[in-house]
Amino acid sequence: MSATRGLEGIVATSSSVSSIIDDVLTYQGYNIDDLAENASFEEVIFLLWNGRLPKKSELDELTKDLADNMEVPDEVLQYMKAYKTSEVHPMAALRTAVSQLGLYDDEADEMTEEANKQKAVRLQAKIPAIVTGFSRIRDGKEPVAPKDTLSFAANFLYMLNGEEPDETSVTAFNKALVLHADHELNASTFTARVCVATLSDIYSGVTSAIGALKGPLHGGANERVMAMLSDIGDTDRVDDYIQKMFDNKEKIMGFGHRVYKNGDPRAKHLRDMSRRLTEITGESKWYDMSLKIEDIVTKEKGLLPNVDFYSASVYHSLGIDHDLFTPIFATSRVSGWLAHILEQYADNRLIRPRAEYVGPDKQEYIPVEKR
Secondary structure (H helix, E strand, O other), X not given: OOOOHHHOOOOOOOOOOEEEEOOEEEEOOEEHHHHHXXXXXXXXXXXXXXXXXXXXXXXXXXXXXXHHOOOOOHHHHHHHHOOOHHHOOHHHHHHHHHHHHHHHOOOOOOOOHHHHHHHHHHHHHHHHHHHHHHHHHHOOOOXXXXXXXXXXXXXXXXXXXXXXXXXXHHHHHHXXXXXXXXXXXXXXXXXXXXXXXXXXXXXXXXXHHHHHHOOOOOOOHHHHHHHHHHHHOOHHHHHHHHHHHHHOOOOOOOEOOOOOOOOOOOHHHHHHHHHHHHHHHOOOHHHHHHXXXXXHHHHHHOOOEOHHHHHHHHHHHOOOOHHHHHHHHHHHHHHHHHHHHHXXXXXXXXXXXXXXXXXXXXXXXXXXXXX
16 A cells, blocks of 8 residues: 555546536536636536526525525624734634534534535525635624625625625625635545544534645635735846746745646636736726746746635735635635535535555563663
């Protein structure tokens, strides 16, 4: 028995939720390009959970259910108000709040299919309210209640800023949510499935996934991309800055991917959004710097941008704090986590791999006084 580092190339389960075949990403068989250009995030949620696109009546019902379940228990908000918010990363706050939600759900440990689907709706709905509520609380403001007349994407921006967003912002944010919704058996999704394979509850599964997403080698990469762009500051400084990173053998976040060999298919959509939004805001330098970095890294290292690279300038252009980038990732990806959790429950087997032992052999116990 020999080990494969990082389980690279290992097929660990079967799933119908999404696929990556020949660098093409699909959700339930629908190409991500088709969905990114045409679908609402609510349609994608239904698709991931049910294996098909919703009828109009089904979409209306899900949209209403999400809006009706967005408000967060006051006890959770009060707990966040007690944080030293300047010292707490939003991903840590989100991880704790989602775990807390299980304490206020009477069905938290009810394991029927119907109960789990209802909990999925509640979790999907409440995560944006947690993220935006924490953001406002740390700025000394009160959380904003959602409006049942707004879409999921529009409600997030409304709860974040307290003002109804313009159509361009909603379109861009909806597309970002669609693009991040699922990605086969990535680290956080695998974590969620391992957790619930023990028949732990759905809140534990999502909390575990958030913990995995928090890492800079997963969801935290887009925040690091924006930190790099901010540090560079101007297009004229790109060449020297990136060369210095090459010389120091530093990892440039937002490039390369374990699965894609010819480029992340989601990146082109975010690149286009970055171009349009930075033009609207009058800050094209963020797009220009990104484009120049992409050109250098691709030519020198043969690496192509992934979904994280251009999402950084997109979220920045929407006026979103940089440390909220990964919680926004979670706001979208929870739809995929929940789809995989429901799939795991439906045909469960405990996930228990083996490890290749590489430690010492034939050790003998020596009494403590003789060591």
